[in-house]
Amino acid sequence: MLDTFITSFKLKNTYRVNSVIYSIKQLPIIRKILKDSLYKNKALKIIGNIISILMEIGSIFLGKLLYIFFCITSMLPVFKLESANTFIHIFLFLTIIGGIMNTYMFNPTKDKYYAMIIMNMDAKKYTISNYIYAMIKTFIGFMPFTIIFGLLSKIPLYICIIMPIFVVMVKMIFSAYVLIDYKKTKIAKNENKLEKFTWIVIFILLLLAYGLPYIGIVINQTFFLICFIISLILGILSIKIINSFDKYKQIYKQILTNENVYATENAKSNQTIKENASKQIELDKSFTSNKHGFAYFHELFVKRHSKILTKAVKKQSMVIIGIFAILTTIVLKNKDIAKRVNDLLLIYLPYFVFVMYMLNRGTTVTQAMFMNCDHSMLTYRIYRTPKVILGVFKERLKTLILINLIPAILIGAGLTLLLYISGGTVESLNYIILFVSIIAMSIFFSVHYLVMYYLLQPYNVNTEMKSSTYSVVQGLTYFVCYFFIGEKLPTFYFGLATIIFSIVYSLVSLILVYKKAPKTFKLRV
Amino acid sequence: MYNEIDVKGEKNMKLVIKHLKKNFEKKEVLKDINFEFEKGKIYGLLGRNGAGKTTLFNCLNEDLDLDGGEFYINDESDRNIKPEDIGYVLSTPNVPEFLTGREFLKFFIEINEKRIKNKKTTDEYFDFVQIEKEDRDKLMKDYSHGMKNKMQMLVNIIASPDILLLDEPLTSLDVVAQEEMKQLFKDIKKDHIIIFSTHIMELALDLCDEIVILNKGVLTEIENDKEDTQSFKNKIIEALKEE
Known part of the structure; x- marks a missing residue:
């Protein structure tokens, strides 16, 4: 398992380094100076590796910092309520939304595509090892900020510490749920293409997260602790489900289509643009023109x-x-x-x-x-x-x-x-x-x-x-x-x-x- | 070779390429291309993957700047190639999807009005490439690959450009469409210089009058001295393998 993880990590790093070099090469003046052979260049490889490591660290912390700050802390003054409970309230509901929208497991990314579809790596080993890594990253990434911003909002330290565990548990519960659902329906869910119903649920959760505090209702710490204990029990059950599931290959065959992978990579990828572009053409050919030439x-x-x-x-x-x-x-x-x-x-x-x-x-x-x-x-x-x-x-x-x-x-x-x-x-x-x-x-x-x-x-x-x-x-x-x-x-x-x-x-x-x-x-x- | 006179007594038009060079950074893709392509013949351009066939076409179509050399048309006298002298048919057909086949055709006929010698009606053109009546007024968005290919070919030959560059134009067509297209090339070849790039040797032998090989950045014609097909094939393979 560890071998699989190391191989996949190296693979991810290699193309990340190459894409860093590629971006450097796209800059107008630098392009003229640098040659194609620069993918072999040692110094550039080192720079690329450093940037790649920084990106990895950034991916652990930066998003969480911005998330906690902008979605929670900066919203607190709006509600004029007791800040600790409001913080926990918003955090609880947003975490559930995050569990639905951001599973890691069902996000069709390029690294998964390369590893499992192109390089044909063992899907189960790849998924589980990388999933563990992702969960550890989530845990470590949240910890400093739930502590810092939590304490600032006067939340007891022990709650600040269990908050990241809650996030991980909720994510695992949803992943396990999707796996169980797959067993029944044989349809793999792509987290970037949610169904209408799911969007409605998310919208309701958002309303609960910000709407309730707006009318003066927030949960208290006991309620959060109960949720935490439930999540802990279900989370541990989920680990069993995730670990014993053996159809990862089939799931990813469904999710990791060219289209999906390139759509998430960036919105500007040519596939997406092309599709969107042709959607813009109106089929009604009753529009005509009496003009000539151009x-x-x-x-x-x-x-x-x-x-x-x-x-x-x-x-x-x-x-x-x-x-x-x-x-x-x-x-x-x-x-x-x-x-x-x-x-x-x-x-x-x-x-x-x-x-x-x-x-x-x-x-x-x-x-x-x-x-x-x-x-x-x-x-x-x-x-x-x-x-x-x-x-x-x-x-x-x-x-x-x-x-x-x-x-x-x-x-x-x-x-x-x-x-x-x-x-x-x-x-x-x-x-x-x-x-x-x-x-x-x-x-x-x-x-x-x-x-x-x-x-x-x-x-x-x-x-x-x-x-x-x-x-x-x-x-x-x-x-x-x-x-x-x-x-x-x-x-x-x-x-x-x-x-x-x-x-x-x-x-x-x-x-x-x-x-x-x-x-x-x-x-x- | 020079001052060759064709049957009608006109001097035969040629595309002359002299010392054409193209590098990508340090890699010399086209080293020294020298060739004369004549009107009335279909040239089969064979080359291995990455030999530079498309690069050569892109140079002739002025999509790429040359790193050396020149090319021009030798008609009554030498003259530079203008955009309207070249039709370039890509292997993947590109047609504007927001137009119907008929509208696309109409636009091309209108902007080429002065150049088209014996103008036909749009339906006659459609008949020529065998596009069914019910498809002519559909948006090209809904055309099949083969139909798009035919449309692309049609607008490229409508204004009768002197030079037609065809980059693997038949590979993605079904057998019937392939035969139709081949017949089309044979029908129009007397008025054009047609250069046809392909990987498929059988196709080249079947359709083309001359076989030209692009290897190591140089173009060479393979003479067919009335040999049997097999030994001619072997000769081509040998030439392609040459290091």
């Missing part, structure tokens, strides 16, 4: 993707109208708030850079363009002639700008209206600047996303992301927009600067597209 092609694309294009924007617009309606009512009714809103409107325009960034559909739309359209069209050389590329680009730019303009106009108009009814401004140009700058931001983001897509088209024919430059640019965009959140600048000057910047940026980037896109817009090899 316009025809593009119009059909837009009509058959209305779910992510027009419908999403409609939803956004409804929400925006709702928010402004509420704000307008408040401002009209309350003079104090009106004054504050008026002040904010004249200095908080930078915040809207982030809002406009978040609202912009550019990322989703360009991704759909690639997955459902260009991914296949770019394999046709004729589609890559400058005339076609630029023709389609023009149609797309029009659509993307228009789509994003709808919420932008609503926000611009809403803000201008708010400024007026909250007391107005001496400088009447402010109204125009406020409105136009919001529009300018929206156009800027639309142009930005589409231009980046045409200049850096990052995917290959298998829809794998091949350009890290693209990710870096996207990250930077986010970072810059995020940076504006806290900034307070006079709306007049900031707005003016935004308008000028947007115009210049759009012009420059459009020229760039016209010059470069016929070369850059192709499938990565």
Whole structure:
């Protein structure tokens, strides 16, 4: 058993180290310097190993720290109840949810896939040894934080210490339950694809965890101790069930399908994207177009993707109208708030850079363009002639700008209206600047996303992301927009600067597209 | 070889490749490719796994930048290859799934309007690749692999590009579809330079007029001196094995 564990651990470590090296290699400048042979490089292997160990330690502690802090400790002041009991209350119910959603055993991960499906390791030995390891990790990972945050909330030390044991027991009970269920139904449960009923149970538990304290009800320590003793008894029974179960191979054959494994690995994996992408196509082919050439092609694309294009924007617009309606009512009714809103409107325009960034559909739309359209069209050389590329680009730019303009106009108009009814401004140009700058931001983001897509088209024919430059640019965009959140600048000057910047940026980037896109817009090899 | 005159008295078009090189980091995948492909013939490009067949196609399709050398079309005179001169059919068919077969075809006909010589109706094109009437107005999302393959082939030949690169185009088709496709290639070959990459020797021998081998980064033509099939096969295998 120990041998199996060591082998599987080494295997996991090896690919983790390799993926660390791979990520290092994806960075734009470093890629040029480093060669393929670097997977053999000793120094890099050592760095990779260190990072891998840090990741392992991080996986033990970090999640639990964040979990206890954000889900429990930071929530305590909300309820204004006795903190020890509230802590235990939330902890108890969240632990049960964790038991259902986070079994470790039924999570289809890549390491299990490699070990049991590809390397054909003994499923039972692999599962049990790794399960023991996972449970030890859970126990050790929780201990420091239940003690620290528990004591801070004035929970007796012995309860702080049994809390991690409770977590482990609950997890084992649920794993055993799933195994028993499998014996009956022959259906293996994938913890990432829970049934509707399970989701309802989870929702109810969440309500119990936070809803009860909200209305002033929490469990006491005796109740927790009773739960603990029950969990201890059932947990020990579960160990027997887990240990004697012998159909792990069959279970994992069901759970560890390609699709599942890659879906959990990251949401961006090509399988998932491809599937999601094709789900976005609306089957109704009664949509037709009377246009010609590129316009025809593009119009059909837009009509058959209305779910992510027009419908999403409609939803956004409804929400925006709702928010402004509420704000307008408040401002009209309350003079104090009106004054504050008026002040904010004249200095908080930078915040809207982030809002406009978040609202912009550019990322989703360009991704759909690639997955459902260009991914296949770019394999046709004729589609890559400058005339076609630029023709389609023009149609797309029009659509993307228009789509994003709808919420932008609503926000611009809403803000201008708010400024007026909250007391107005001496400088009447402010109204125009406020409105136009919001529009300018929206156009800027639309142009930005589409231009980046045409200049850096990052995917290959298998829809794998091949350009890290693209990710870096996207990250930077986010970072810059995020940076504006806290900034307070006079709306007049900031707005003016935004308008000028947007115009210049759009012009420059459009020229760039016209010059470069016929070369850059192709499938990565 | 040069100034060859074909039956109609026109000079025969050629794809000329000179000293083409492509490396991936230190690995020289294509070392020194020199070849002339002529119109009217189907060339079977054989090579072992990883020999660089797809890399060669990607270079010719300008998906990859060259590390040396050049290639061009020699017609009346030498000229650079434009995107519309090349049709590249991948082994896995890629068609935009949000369109119906007919819409896809319509779009291609419209953007190629000026280049298509004797334009036919969409139904005539569908008949040509034998796609059933009831399938023509379905979204291609619901097409079978073979139908997608046919659509891909169809739009690639519709504008009649001078050069057709076919990367393992038949491997995933059923036997009937394979035969249909083979017949299609034979029907259109007189107007094109067709380069057909495959692992399957029988297919190459059956369909292709010339056998070209890519080994060790170099292209060589295997002469068939009217030998019997078996000894020709052996000759090819020997050439592929050469270290």
